[in-house]
Amino acid sequence: MLRGYQSWAFENKPVILSTATVVGPEEGNGPLGDDFDIVHGDMTLQEKTWEKAERKLMEEATKLAIENAKTTKEKINFYVGGDLMNQIISNSFAARTLSVPYLGVFGACSTSMESLALAAMIVNTGGANYALAGTCSHNCTVEKQFRYPTEYGSQKPPTAQYTITGAGAAVVAAKGEGPIITRATIGRVVDMGIKDPFNMGAAMAPAAVDTLQAHFRDFRIEPGYYDLIVTGDLAKVGHAIASELLEKHKIPMQQTTFMDCGLMIYDLDKQPVQAGGSGCGCSAVVTYGHLMKKMRNGEINRMLVVATGALLSPLSYQQGESIPCIAHAVAIESGRRE
Amino acid sequence: MLRGYQSWAFENKPVILSTATVVGPEEGNGPLGDDFDIVHGDMTLQEKTWEKAERKLMEEATKLAIENAKTTKEKINFYVGGDLMNQIISNSFAARTLSVPYLGVFGACSTSMESLALAAMIVNTGGANYALAGTCSHNCTVEKQFRYPTEYGSQKPPTAQYTITGAGAAVVAAKGEGPIITRATIGRVVDMGIKDPFNMGAAMAPAAVDTLQAHFRDFRIEPGYYDLIVTGDLAKVGHAIASELLEKHKIPMQQTTFMDCGLMIYDLDKQPVQAGGSGCGCSAVVTYGHLMKKMRNGEINRMLVVATGALLSPLSYQQGESIPCIAHAVAIESGRRE
Secondary structure: OEEOOOEEEOOOOOEEEEEEEEEOHHHHOOOOHHHOOEEOOOOOOOOOOHHHHHHHHHHHHHHHHHHHOOOOHHHOOEEEEEEOOHHHHHHHHHHHHHOOOEEEEOEOEOHHHHHHHHHHHHHHOOOOOEEEEEEEEOHHHHHHHHOOOHHHOOOOOOOOEEEOOEEEEEEEEOOOOOOEEEEEEOOOOEOOOOOOOOOHHHHHHHHHHHHHHHHHHHHOOOHHHOOEEEEOOOHHHHHHHHHHHHHHOOOOHHHOEEEEHHHHOOOOOOOOOEOOEEOHHHHHHHHHHHHHHHHHHOOOOEEEEEEEEEOOOHHHHHOOOOOOEEEEEEEEEOOOOO | OEEOOOEEEOOOOOEEEEEEEEEOHHHHOOOOHHHOOEEOOOOOOOOOOHHHHHHHHHHHHHHHHHHHOOOOHHHOOEEEEEEOOHHHHHHHHHHHHHOOOEEEEOEOEOHHHHHHHHHHHHHHOOOOOEEEEEEEEOHHHHHHHHOOOHHHOOOOOOOOEEEOOEEEEEEEEOOOOOOEEEEEEOOOOEOOOOOOOOOHHHHHHHHHHHHHHHHHHHHOOOHHHOOEEEEOOOHHHHHHHHHHHHHHOOOOHHHOEEEEHHHHOOOOOOOOOEOOEEOHHHHHHHHHHHHHHHHHHOOOOEEEEEEEEEOOOHHHHHOOOOOOEEEEEEEEEOOOOO
8 A cells, every 4th residue: 555655545445425514604705605515604603612613613514424425423433533723622522422433633734634544544444434534623713722812803914824614524435436535645744944823835835845746756646647736725825835846846737737725715805814714624625515526527537635734833833943834645536537 | 454343453463663762750760660761860851841841752752763673764654643732742843853754643641542553554554664653741741731830839639640751652564573563442532521630530431441342342352362451541540430330331351450551650659649640651651661571571462552531621621611531442462372
C-alpha cells in the first residue's frame, strides 16, 4: 500500500457510499448554497452556547451521512473525527451521541482529509466494513477561541480568513456504489517562519505545495491526471502564493484546474469574509457537498483534495512561536474512466 | 484484519523495534525511576515556558526512539502523535522538528494506545516500513491549562490525580527484532454522567471496562490469555471501580494480573500525588519504559495495555457538561510462547 515515501495507494477501492453537509446562514447564502444538505438560518441552532451549536452541526452531519448510506450506526465500525476546538470537544461529544468506536484526530483545517485518509486506509486493509469520517467548525467558536468573541466586533486585516460554520461527514465502505478513494499523501509539518495568525493562507501555502510535490513524486503522476486539484482553505492570499510556488518548482499545474475551497464557498465581492473561508468545515463541506455532486453528475472524474492546516494555538502564538502548517491530500475518482 | 465489531488482529506481526522514555524529577524518584531512559532533574528542562519544556520532552523521546531503533528519521514514514495541550502543540511542534509526515491524534490520556494502534495498523497493512508513535504530558502545562497554574498552590481533593511529566515513543516496523503488536481494540465514548474533573478515575473506569469487554468478545479470549492487563491511568479510585465493574460483569480477571500505570509510577505513600498519576505520558512511559523492559527480560510474555482518556475540556466543564471518556487497548507479545 505504501507508495514512495509518504503516500498510500488504496488497491481495494474503498467507496464513498454517502456524504452529508450541514452549514450556517453565510454558507447557505454563498454560491454553493444549493449543494448543502441542511442550511441553518440561525447560527445558534437553538442551542445555549456556540460550542453546543457546533457539536449539533457535527451530530446532524454524521446522522445524515449514515442515513444517506442507507445503513445504521450499529454497522459503522469506527468514527474518525476531529475539529479546531480545544480537546476536539465537538467531535468527542458527537462521538458520544453516535456511540461508535472513535478515533480522535487533529490536523487543524487539514482534519477533513486526515480523517478521510485514515478511514480509507482502515477500510482498504479490511480493518472496517464501514468507517465514518467527519469534521466541523463554527465561526463563533473559532473566533472566540483563537481571536476575540465575535460580539466584541474587532476589526480584521484583509488577509484574515472567515471561519466557516459547517460540518461534513462521509461514510467509507468496502463495498457498494459511489466514488472511490484511490490515493492519499500524508503531509510533513512545514514552517516558513510566518507568525501572523491573521495571515494563515500565506503560512499554509508552502505546506500545500510540499504535499502536492510529494504526491506527484510518490505516484509518478502529473497534475493533468486530475480534472481538478483543490486546496483546503488557502483563500485569496494563500492560493496565489501556492500557485506562484508551484510555478517556481516547475509543477505543470496548467494541465489541470486548480482551485481553493476557501475561495469557492463565498462570494468575496459580496460577503464579509476578507480573504475567504477557512476552518475544518470548509474543505469538508465543499468536498462532500459541492464537489461530490459534480462527481456524481459526471462533471469531474478525478479530483485531488489537499486540505491545509495551521497547527498553532493561541498560546504558541503568545509565546512568540511561528505557525507550523501541514497538508494532507486525498484522491477521489468516479471510476468512470477506468 | 477486523475482528468482531471494533478490533484489529495484526496478522503481519508489526514489531516494536525500540522505545524511549524521558521523564521529570518526580517520576525519576518513583519506584520505576530506573526504567526510564532520561530523567530530568529540573521541570523546566532549561526552557523559558512549561510548554516549551513539554515539547522538548517529546522531541527527546522521538529522537532517542529512532536512535534506539538504529535507524534515521529519514526512514520513518509517519509519525503518529498527540497530547493534552490545546491543538496538541507539543506534538505538532515536535513533528516540525522531526520533519516526518505527521498524523496528529487526540484521545486525551488514551492517546498513547491510540497512536500505537494506528502505527501498528499502518505498518501491518504495508502502509509504512517504519511508523513512530508518541505522546507526552507535563505536570505544569496540564495543571495550568485544565485547572490552575501550579504556582497558585491550590488545594486538591484526594480523588484528584497528578499529571506526570514525561514523554514516550515507540518505533513500529514491518521487520526486525522485538515484541510484537498482535491486537488492538478501539473504544467507544462512554459517559456515566460524572462531572467532577477532580475525579477522572471514576469517570474513566467504565470506558476501560467497556473496551476490555469488547476486546474479550471480539477475540473470544479470556483475561487469563494475558500475563498482565494494565489500565492507563485510572489511579486509586478508578482502578478500584474498574475492578468492581469487571467482577459485576463476571469477567474472570483473577486469571491475570490487573494493574494500573497511574498506581505503578509513584509511591502513593511517599509522593504528593493524591490518587496517583495521570496524563498522556503516564501509560506511555510505564509501557515503553517499565513494561517493555519486563517483556525483554522475559518476566512477561503477553500484555494488554488499556489506555484511558477523559475527553473533557475546561470549557465543556464550565458549560455544565459531564465527562465523556474512552479507552483503547493494544496487545503486545514477546512471541516467546508462540
